[in-house]
Amino acid sequence: MSLHRRPLRVLAASAVLALAACSPGGSVARVGPPPTPPAAVAGLCAALHKELPESVAGLARTSTEPESDLTAAWGGSAIVLRCGIPKPPEMADPKQDGVHVNGVAWLLEERDKASGGGYRFTTGLRLAYTEVQVDKEHATDAGMLVGLSEAIAATVPEGIASY
DSSP states (O other): OOOOOOOOOOSSSSSOOOGGGGTTTOOOOOOSSSOOOOOOHHHHHHHHHHOSSSTTTTTEEEESOOOOOTTTEEETTTEEEEESOOOEEEEEETTTEEETTTEEEEEEOOOOOOOSSSEEEEEESBSSSEEEEEEETTTTTTTHHHHHHHHHHHHHHHSSOOO
């Protein structure tokens, strides 16, 4: 994975937060079964869960089903975070794109249209892998990873996850 510092070219640097008005109130994100990381990683994810922002890209935080310290969502299922996932095989591909946001390295992947499009961002060089899936409508806000990166940097130490 190439993790050189550069602007988020995948995300259109649109500062238009008008999309925030699309946040469905009171919705629940169905995230499937939460990851099953080792206990030490689950502890890091629980600490992260407490520090996650109440809004991301102007979308309010919503409940997840099932409820877990390993998952979080904003705007229903517009933005879904899962902490403690296994290492993605794409991390080993040096041709994959990556960026750094507030000291956190992210692997960038465009999701195929069959899975609804949008993007998947996965942290690297941290003791817990954290995945953020963003629908195509909300992937245009370049500031989306800023608050998430701040919370991750504060709670998940740098290193190579070994699970």
